[in-house]
Amino acid sequence: MGHQLLTQVLMMLLIAIVAIVLLRRLRVSALLAYLFTGIISGPAGFNWISQSSIQLTAELGVVLLMFTLGLEFSIGKLWALRRTVFGLGSLQVVLCALTVTVFGLLFINDIGQTIVLGFAVALSSTAIVLKQLNDSGQLAHRHGELAVGVLLFQDIAVVPLLIVIPLLGAATPGEFLPVLLVALMKGMVAFVLVLGIGKWGLPRLFDEVARARSSELFVLCALVVALLTGVATYWLGLSMALGAFLAGMVLGESQYRRQIEADIRPFRDLLMGVFFISIGMLLDLGSLLGFWWQILFITAGLMLLKSLLIIMLLRLAGESLATSLATAAALAQMGEFSFVIIAVGVDAQLLAPQWANLFVVAGVLSMALTPWMMKLLSQHQPLFSAKDLQTALTPTLPPSGAKVLLLGFGRVGQVIASFLKAEGIHYLALDIDPARVTQGRATGEPLFFGDADKQAILQQAGISEVAIIIITFHRHPHIQQLLALCRELAPRSKILVRTSDDRQMTQLKQAGADQVIPEVFEGSLMLVSHVLHHSGVPLSKILRLLENERRNHYPSLHGSMAASADELGFEQLFALPLASNAAAVGLLLSAVPWAELQVQLVSWRRADIEHDASQDTNLQAGDILLLCGIAEHFAQAERWLITGN
Template identity: 55%
Template structure:
C-alpha cells in the first residue's frame, strides 16, 4: 500500500519538473505547469489521486502564501499610497465584483454563487504581474505604481472574502444580515485579539529563538506561528489563511522580516505547488470540451471587461491615455487568489462544479496570456496615446527661430521646467519635448514651447532642429532609454553639446562613451552643493571652492566614491579602509613605486603621518612604521591588499 502511494507521488513530481522546465522555456509561469500536473494525475487524467487527498496539504500552501503576503503588508507603504490603493483599488474591486455578479445573476446563478464568481473575477495575479513588471524595470513607472496599488488593495480584499465565504455556506438557508455582521464582528475581534497578543508575544518569542543561533529552530518557530494562528482562526469559525495573514502582518514590521521570508519561501513554494496541482485536479476535461465555446466567450468577456473597467476608472482619476491603457492591460488577467476563492467555494458547496471548471479554465488561459499582455502593454498604450493625441504629433510651428543658441530640453518634469524658467529669464531660446500629454497640453495653453513626442525617434528630433541647435539637455532618468537617445543625438549632431541628468554615476562612463558631453549625477552634485555651502560658511574663499568643485567634476567625482564601511554597507561598492603599518610590517622601508599597485587592484588615496594627510604622495615616498595608508577599492581587494602590505 505504501509503495502503491509512493510510486504515483514520484511520477507526479517528475511530471511537475518536466512541465515547469518546458513552460519556462516558453516564457510561461510555473503555475500553469502545476495545473497541468494536476490535470494529468487527477480524476480527469490518470486518476492517481483524488482532489480530497490533496486538499489538506494544499490548504497548508494557502496558509503559507497568506503568511508571506502578511510579511509584505506594510502599513506605512499603504498609507503613502492611500489615494490610489483605497480610491482606485476599492473602485476596481467593487465595480468588477458588482458587474460580474449582476451578469452571473442574469444568467441564472444564485446570489451566493454570483458573489463568489464576482470575487474570483475581480482579483488579478499579484505574483505574475509583479514579476513581469520587475523584469521590465517598470515598477517605478507610473503605470507600474498604479498596477501595484490596485494589486495591493486586491490582496487586502482577500481578507474580508475569507471571512465571508464560511458565512455564505448556510446549507440552502437564506443568509441573514445579522449573520454577516456577527461574522465580521467575530473576525474583527479575532484580529484585534491576535494583534494585541502577537504585538507583545511574537517579538519576545523570536528574540529568544534568534539568541539560540539555530537555523532549524528559526524555521520551526516560523512554521509553528503561521500554523497555530491559522488553527486559532479556524477554531473560531474562519479560514486558516486569515490567521496566517495576521501573523505575517504582525511580524512584517519586525527586524526578522527578511529572515522569516527567506525561511518560509521553500515550504511556501512547494506547498503552493501542491495547491495548484489540487486545483488542476478540479478540471474536468469532459466539461471543458463540451462547453469550450462558453469558456472562450467568458475569457474574452473577463479580459476585455476587466481591462475596460480599469481603463475607465484611471481616465476618471485623471491619468493620461498611455498610463491608463498600460495599467488596464497589465491587470486584465485572473489571479492566483481566485483559485483560493474557487477552491473554498467548492468545498463549502457554494459553486457548481461546472461553473468552477469554466472559471478555472478562464483563469488558467488568462494567466498564460498575461506575460505577452504585460510585455506589450506600454507599446499598446503608446499607440492608443498617439491615436487620441494625434494633434500633438503634427509638424510643430516653432515660436522661436532655430539657431546655434537654441537649447533643446528632453523631458519637462521638475528639472526640465526649472531649466526652462532660467533660460526664459536670460532670453535664451529653447524647445521642449515631453511624453506626458496632460503636461504638454497645460504647458502649451500657458504659451510654453513644449511639444509631445518620443525622444527615441530620430524623425521627431530632426523636426526640433537638433542638428542646428546649440545644446541638448536630457532630464529624464530612464536608464534604458538614456544611452539610446544620447547615441542617436550624437550621430545626428556630432558637434552638439549634450548634457545628461542622472540619479547617480553608475552609467556615467557608458553615457560619455555614447556621446554625452557632460553627465550630471543628482546625488553627487547635491553632495557637492552642500559641501560648497559648508566651506563658504566656514570662510573659505569662493574662488577656491569653485576650483575644488570643478576639480571633482573633471575627475569624475573620484573623492565621492570611497567611504568607510559601516554595519549595513553595500559590499558591492568601493570602500575606504585605513591600514596602519606596525614596526614589523613587510612594506616598511620600501618606496611606493616598489609596490605592485596594479596587481593589488586598489588605489592609494592618501598617506597620514604625524597627524598630517598627504594626498597622492610621490612615487619615491619612503614608508615608515606608524604610517597610515588610506586604500580605496572593493572590500575583498582591500582585504587582500592589507594582508600583502603587512605580511608580503
C-alpha cells in the same frame, strides 16, 4: 499499498518537475505546470491520488501565502498610495464583482455562485504583474503606480472574502446577516488577540530565537507561528488563512520581516504548488473540450470587462488614454487568489464544479496573455517620478544612491560606517544579531536583520545595485559560498573581505573577492609605518612600501622564521641552506617543481648577497633559499631538495 501510494506521489512530483522545466524554457508561468500535473494525476488522468488526500497540504499553502501577504501589509505603504488603493482599487473590485454577478445571473440561476465568480474575476495576479513591471523597468511609470495600488487593495480584499464566502454556503438567506455579524465579531476578537499578544510576545520570541543563531530554529519558529495562529482562528470558526494573515501583519512591523519572508518562501512556493495541483485535479479537459467556445467567451469577456471598467475609472479620474490602456492591460487577468476564492467556493458547496472548471481554465488563459498585452500597450509610457512609491513598495531596498553594502555590523562594520557617514556616502548594513540591529536602528542606522547567506535577503538589500560589498564577519562558516553568491548576484560590484589571517587568501580570491584584508598583516603594517616614520623615512616612501605589500599580497609578512605549534596552518618564511650533498645542488632554480611542492621561492642568498627569485641560476652548495609556505609543505619541499624524494 503504502509503497504504491509513494510511487504514485513520486510520479506526480516527477511530472511537475519536468513540466516546470519545459514551461520555464517557454517563459510560461509554473502555475500551468502544476495544473497540468493535477490533471494527469487526478481523476481525469491516471487517478493516482485524490484531491481530498492532499487537501490539507494544499490549505497549508494558502495559509503560508496569506502569512507572507501579512508580512507585506504596511500602514505606511497604504497611506502613501491611499488614493489609488482605496479609491481606484475599491471601485474596481466592487464594480467588477457587481457587474459579473448581475451578468452571470443571465446564465446561472444562483446568486451565490455568481457572487463567488464575480469576486474571483475581480482579482488580478500580483505575482505576474509585479514581475512583468519590474523586469521591464515600469514600476516607476504612472501605469505601474496605478496597477500596484489596485493590487494592494485586491490583496487586502481577500481577507474579508475568506470570511464571507464560507458563510454564504453555510447559512440560509435569512440567517446570513446575523451569522455574518457573528463572524465579523469573531474576526475582531481574533484581530485584537493576535495584535495584543503578538505585539508583546512575538518580537520577544523571535529575539530569543535569533540569539540562538540557528537558521533551522528560526524557520521552525516562523512556521509554527503561522500555523498556530491559523489553528486559533479556525477554532473560532473562521479560516486558518485569516489567522496567518494577522500573524504576518504583526511580524511585518518587526525587524525580522525580511528574514521570515526569505525563510518561509520555499515552503510557501512548494505548498502553493500542491494547491494548484489540487485545483488541476478538478479539471477534466476531456469534458471541457466540448465547452471550448464557452471558455474562449469567458476569457475574452472577463478580460474585456475588467479592461473597460479600469479605463472608464481612470479616464473619469483625469488619466491619459495611454496610461489607462497600459493599466488595464496589466490588470485584465485573473490572479492566484482567484483560484483560492474558487476553491473556497467549491469547498463550501457554493460553486458548482462545472463552473469552477470553466473559470479556472479561463483564468489560466488570461494570465498567459498578460505579458504579451502589457508589452504591447506600455512601450511608450511617460515616466512617473515615483520616489514615494519606491520607498513605500520596497522598504527593504537600500536608500536611493546607496553605494556600499556592509555584511556584518560589528566593531569593524561600525567603524567603516562612521567613515562612510562622515563622507556622505550612502550605505546599507545587514546583521544577524537582534540586539545589535535593535540598537543600530534606534540610532538611525540603515541596519536590517538578515542572514547574508540567503539569496532572497541579499536581493532585498539591493546587492546588484551597490558599487562595493564589504564582508566584515570575523568568522564565517561558509565564507567561500557567501562570496560566490555575492559575485553571482553582483557581478560588477567590488567585493572586499575582512579576515583574521591569510590562510584562505587564494581560495577567497578564487571565490570572487577583489581584495582580502587580513587583520594581523594590516596591524603589522601600521606598526611598521610608525617605526619607519620615527626612523626618518619619508612619508611618501612609507606609503609606497605599504601599497607594494598590499598589491603583492603581503610577501614580507607571511610569518616568522620558525613556526609555533598554533601557527602550523599559516604561511610563513623558511630559510633552507643547501649542503654539498643536497640533491638540488647543480639544478636550475627554474627546474625545481615549486608548484608541486606547494611552496614559493621568495629569494635566494649566495655569499651574503640576496638575489631576486626571478634571477635563474644553478644551485650551489652553501646557497640559502628563502621559501614561503605552510610548515607541512615546507617539510615536503625540504625533503625533495635535500634527498631528491
